[in-house]
Amino acid sequence: MASHICSLRKGINTSMYRKKTWPRWNLDNRRQGLGGILLRAGAIALILALVVNLSAAPACAQTQLQVTSRQQSYVFSESLKFVIEAKGEEPIVEAILFYGLEGSRLVRRIYPRFTPGLQVHIEHTEELESGQFPPGVKIVSWWRLRAEDGTVLETEPATFEYADDNQNWHLLSGQQADLFWYGNNEAKAKELLERADEVIVRLQQEMGVSLERRVRIYVYNSERDMRRALSRRSAGYDEMVTTLGVSMGENTLLLLGSHPDASLTIAHELSHIVVKLATKNPYTDLPRWLDEGLAMYAEGQLPADNQRALERAIKEDKLISLRSMTSYSGQASQVDLFYGQAYSVVAFMLKEYGPAKMRELLQVFAEGTLQEDALQRVYGFGLAELENRWRASLGLGPRRRAVSIVASASPTVEATRSPVETRHTCSSSFGALLLPCFLALMLSMRAKRLRRVG
Structure with a gap:
């Protein structure tokens, strides 16, 4: 009986609970339904805005930029000249010229001065240093133009051969x-x-x-x-x-x-x-004494001028410091000695340790290894010990003083990517997209606040 009464009470309590909470449950659902409607309304507004914006895109794309003339020319070892003429329905306000050697990732970026307008004539003359580019290389260039409304035109790359046209060349x-x-x-x-x-x-x-x-x-x-x-x-x-x-x-x-x-x-x-x-690698170059020493050795016999300079320096114990020979000599009076000494060091290494060790050394340099580390890894000693062993083979003691050599700096070039294709781009209205997004966000926040009530 007690258990029955207990069960009955549980049933009554449950029934009463359901009866009291039913209206509240129904109200919550109605509120959630209102929030869902508002969210759906915001989403529809966003979709409509996107459709309107996309339908307006052809009107923006109607702004065309057209190249009417384009030229490139050069005076060997003096200058490069790039010219472009273009027109558009909106004023052309910016031009960027890109140029570099074909196949190279290093490209110059230039902003030539010009008068903005519906029709423009833009040219740039790049002054060259003597020997800046070797004869026979191919130079590639392209332009990027921008109109006032944001329309951009990037031209196809144009390539020409930079030849020494001062001579009438024949080919074998x-x-x-x-x-x-x-x-x-x-x-x-x-x-x-x-x-x-x-x-x-x-x-x-x-x-x-x-x-x-x-x-x-x-x-x-x-x-x-x-x-x-x-x-x-x-x-x-x-x-x-x-x-x-x-x-x-x-x-x-x-x-x-x-x-x-x-x-x-x-x-x-x-x-x-x-x-x-x-030895090609993106990290370091071969030391000049080794590069030039191998080149002199490839010639065969050491030329007489270099031999005399080397013998005189050995006799007077005025050999150039091997460490300072890591870069080229900037002193004309030491050129013969520089090459003669480089030959002597490489000849010593090949005779004393063999060609196999030299090939191994070049392979280690190809990994981008620094000079001191490469020598230690292959020969078991560094540059100073190599110099002292070489000097000993000439009948000289360890080096006591060095003759320094000044190295010249190399120019730097701005890097950028290479072009892939000609393309037109058009800027869209940011406000047209922002407004429906903002409305949808506000409606969503309103719906969430309604769900929290009660």
Whole structure:
């Protein structure tokens, strides 16, 4: 009986509870229904605003920018000139010029001055330093124009070859190289090309690398002709030093073909190209004493001027500090000694420790390893110990004093991405999107507040 009464009371209490709370439950549902309606209304308003905005897009896209003329030209080793003419339905207010070497990620960004308007003529002349770009490279450029309403036009890239047009070049093609020459001595040109092919094959085998691009060799008949293509250091330096050859970029070689040592110079400069390929990395360059030493060794016998300078420095114990030879010499009076000493150090390393160790050293440098760490890893000692061992092989004691060499700074270039395609872009009205979003947010907050009541 007691249990029955207890059950009955539970049933009565439950029934009474349901009866009292039913109206409240119904009211909450009505409130939630109102909030849902408000949320749906806000969403519909947002969708309608987007539809209206999208339907208005064609009107914005009607603002067109059109390029009516575009030119690029150059004066070798003096300047580059870029010209563009364009028109639009809205005033053109900004222009950006991009240019750089084809295949390079380094690109110049330039903001030329011009008068904004519906029709514009914009040009920019870039002054060049002598030897800034090697002959034969391809230069790519493109423009980005912006109208007052935000419409943007980016042009397709245009490419042209930057050639030394001061000479009437002829072309000879070998197995590994293309040789450009002018004048009447075709037999000499063929001899140099044959030498180049032989050296490239030998160096690739010794270094364990393969050239991905053909080498371009420009043979000049005089110092005067070649000077326009070379970088200048100083008036005094250029007057005292004759440049027999120079490697530029990854695969270009300039050669003074009229010099008796032209055949040796080809081996020297091709060594730079192959060694650079073998040690290429984004972190560090090869020390100059090693790079030039390998190039001098590739020539074969040390030239007489370098030999005399080296012997004199050994006799007087005035050898250049090996650490200061990490960069190029800025003193014309030390050039012969610099190259002679670099040859001597590399010859010592090859004779004492063998070619296999040298190849291993180049592989370690290819990983971006610093000079001291690379030597320690391969030979078990650093630069100072290498210098003392080399000096001992010459009959000299440990180095007591150094002759410093000043290195010249390199120019920097602003980097940016390369273009992919021509495209028009149009700015949309931010307010048209913001208003319905704001209304939807307010309606949502109102609905939440109604649900919290009671």
